Amino acid sequence: xxxxxxxxxxxxxxxxxxxxxxxxxxxxxxxxxxxxxxxxxxxxxxxxxxxxxxxxxxxxxxxxxxxxxxxxxxxxxxxxxxxxxxxxxxxxxxxxxxxxxxxxxxxxxxxxxxxxxxxxxxxxxxxxxxxxxxxxxxxxxxxxxxxxxxxxxxxxxxxxxxxxxxxxxxxxxxxxxxxxxxxxxxxxxxxxxxxxxxxxxxxxxxxxxxxxxxxxxxxxxxxxxxxxxxxxxxxxxxxxxxxxxxxxxxxxxxxxxxxxxxxxxxxxxxxxxxxxxxxxxxxxxxxxxxxxxxxxxxxxxxxxxxxxxxxxxxxxxxxxxxxxxxxxxxxxxxxxxxxxxxxxxxxxxxxxxxxxxxxxxxxxxxxxxxxxxxxxxxxxxxxxxxxxxxxxxxxxxxxxxxxxxxxxxxxxxxxxxxxxxxxxxxxxxxxxxxxxx
Numbered sequence: 001x002x003x004x005x006x007x008x009x010x011x012x013x014x015x016x017x018x019x020x021x022x023x024x025x026x027x028x029x030x031x032x033x034x035x036x037x038x039x040x041x042x043x044x045x046x047x048x049x050x051x052x053x054x055x056x057x058x059x060x061x062x063x064x065x066x067x068x069x070x071x072x073x074x075x076x077x078x079x080x081x082x083x084x085x086x087x088x089x090x091x092x093x094x095x096x097x098x099x100x101x102x103x104x105x106x107x108x109x110x111x112x113x114x115x116x117x118x119x120x121x122x123x124x125x126x127x128x129x130x131x132x133x134x135x136x137x138x139x140x141x142x143x144x145x146x147x148x149x150x151x152x153x154x155x156x157x158x159x160x161x162x163x164x165x166x167x168x169x170x171x172x173x174x175x176x177x178x179x180x181x182x183x184x185x186x187x188x189x190x191x192x193x194x195x196x197x198x199x200x201x202x203x204x205x206x207x208x209x210x211x212x213x214x215x216x217x218x219x220x221x222x223x224x225x226x227x228x229x230x231x232x233x234x235x236x237x238x239x240x241x242x243x244x245x246x247x248x249x250x251x252x253x254x255x256x257x258x259x260x261x262x263x264x265x266x267x268x269x270x271x272x273x274x275x276x277x278x279x280x281x282x283x284x285x286x287x288x289x290x291x292x293x294x295x296x297x298x299x300x301x302x303x304x305x306x307x308x309x310x311x312x313x314x315x316x317x318x319x320x321x322x323x324x325x326x327x328x329x330x331x332x333x334x335x336x337x338x339x340x341x342x343x344x345x346x347x348x349x350x351x352x353x354x355x356x357x358x359x360x361x362x363x364x365x366x367x368x369x370x371x372x373x374x375x376x377x378x379x380x381x382x383x384x385x386x387x388x389x390x391x392x393x394x395x396x397x398x399x400x401x402x403x404x405x406x407x408x409x410x411x412x413x414x415x416x417x418x419x420x421x422x423x424x425x426x427x428x429x430x431x432x433x434x435x436x437x
Contacts (some may be wrong), residue, residue, distance in 0.1 A: 008299045011110040013084065016095075017074050019103040026068045028099075032058065067094060067103075069375050075107050085110045115354040120415035123293030128282050128423040132274045136425040137267060140274055141248065143258065146190035151241035158240050160190045164202055168235035178228065184238065195221070198233065198236045210236045257380075276374075278425055281432035283406075290409045293416065294351045295344055302346045310342040311335050355408050363400035364407060367397025371399050 002018040030052055040051045041057075071092050079086060090109035097103055151163050158164055164187055170180025188316070189199050201213040213233045217226045246252050251263030258266045315333050376385035389395050 001074060001077070003081060005082055005084070008108075011087070011113055011303050015075070015078055015082070015084075015107040015109070015112055016092075017071075017078050017105055017107070019070060019074055019105075021100055021102050024063075024066060024070050024097075024103045025099055028059070028063050030068060031062050035062070052273045053345055063099075066094075067097060070103065071105050071107070074105075078107075085112050086110070087303035088309060094120065110305050112303065113300045113350065115298065115300060116351060117351070117354055117358060118297040118414045120293075121417065122297055123290065123412060123416040125286055125289045125293070125413065125416050125418050125420060126421045128285055128428045129420045130278060130282070130423040130425050130428050132271055132278060132425050136274065137271050139426075140270055141267070142245075144270070145245040145248070145252075146243070148252070148255065149243045149245050152244050154240045154242040155207075156201050156240065156291075157206050158189060158237065160203065161188070161243055162240040163188050164205075165239040165241075165242070166202070166235050166238055168238055169232050170231050172226070172229055172231050177231070179223070180231070180233070190358070201233075202235075202237065203376075205237045207237055207240050273378075274425065276378075277429055281428045284432055285428070286413070287405065288411050290412045290416070291348055294355075294412065295348050298347065298351050300347070300350075302343055302350065306346045306349075307339070307342050308335075310345050311338045314338040314342060330375070352405070352408055355411065356404065359411060361404060361407050363403045366401055367403045367406070368396075371403055377398075 001020070004016045006014040006015050006016070032051070035058060036049060036051060036054050039046075039051050040052060041053070044050075044053070046313060071094070075092070086109045088110060090107040092105060092107050094105045097105075107321055154162065166185055166187060167183045168181060170177055187193060187199065189202060191199070193199070195215060195217055197215045198213060199338075201211065201215075205211060211234075213235065215233060216232055217223075217229050217231065219228045221227045248263065248266070253259075253261055253263075253266045256266070256270070258269055270414070302336065315338060318333060372389045375381065375389075376382035379385045389399065
């Protein structure tokens with residue numbers, strides 16, 4: 001086998017491989033012989049089909065199958081000989097492929113870039129410093145009560161926080177516009193569900209009242225034909241309901257895992273969950289800043305194959321998120337929609353990979369255990385959850401990957417410029433929730 005390598009552009013390599021004719025032809029002959037033993041064709045006894053007939057019918061397809069296997073096997077040996085590390089799958093092309101003659105094929109692929117790690121002292125990280133106050137705890141418990149609130153008919157005018165049942169129809173000029181009408185729709189005042197001014201315009205009305213609202217759609221509204229447009233809504237209030245919050249009694253506490261009905265115990269458990277959420281949010285914000293710093297401080301070409309794979313992964317993710325499990329034409333999501341984020345993701349992955357290799361980092365077993373126990377604390381039988389993770393290789397590898405990323409963050413933070421930023425619980429967790437959205 002003869003091998004030559006050419007650098008075509010940037011990270012792209014063109015590998016040319018010459019393979020002796022007998023390697024391919026012999027493999028084709030062997031596979032045809034194996035097929036002949038079990039072949040059933042009308043007019044011939046099983047296993048007695050003449051080889052000339054076997055070749056006439058199947059030589060072309062068999063050669064194609066064998067060709068793929070030979071190119072793949074020879075490619076693996078060739079890159080080992082040449083000490084090349086492909087980034088992604090190669091593109092194969094057989095340039096000479098005739099029975100009785102030597103095979104020649106080319107494989108085109110990207111290699112991983114050589115990365116020189118920049119000093120981490122140029123990375124700045126601002127750590128949010130916050131705590132869960134009693135006021136935060138009271139607000140959270142109020143929110144938990146609102147999650148389980150019921151609604152009672154109110155014989156009064158609409159107030160903020162009420163739920164109203166309405167009929168409405170929207171007009172642009174003299175004509176009703178698509179999607180601008182509904183009958184019997186429930187709407188919580190202050191929820192921000194409708195365009196600005198709509199919900200406020202209902203305050204003060206009573207059941208049976210009608211009103212016309214003169215409003216303007218926001219400039220960034222999703223429907224192009226309604227952006228910035230002046231419209232009017234004719235509406236009628238059918239019912240007004242006030243929110244009734246449940247009492248913080250034993251039944252209420254039991255719904256959140258506190259079965260003894262003790263208020264102090266309930267507040268302690270809620271606060272523990274809030275502190276866990278705060279800790280995770282702080283950790284996530286610090287990690288995001290570190291990762292941004294790593295990306296911004298390293299400039300190099302990224303392998304196009306890896307970027308293409310990441311684009312495809314992101315496209316599939318979006319299809320699953322918005323496709324609703326129905327037929328979804330992926331072609332309406334062009335590569336350029338994902339390219340910038342995909343290139344960033346690949347660049348970050350390669351930098352982290354280099355950090356792991358250069359520092360010989362492995363997932364710390366104690367930290368993995370601590371993370372699994374932290375997850376398990378949220379369940380009724382923590383010991384069973386821990387056992388599950390250690391008995392499930394895929395789940396364990398996910399935790400190990402997360403711990404490895406944390407170890408990279410710790411390594412960077414040891415040299416990075418750090419400062420504290422006074423924050424509140426709500427600021428920190430709200431920022432993190434927004435990031436997930």
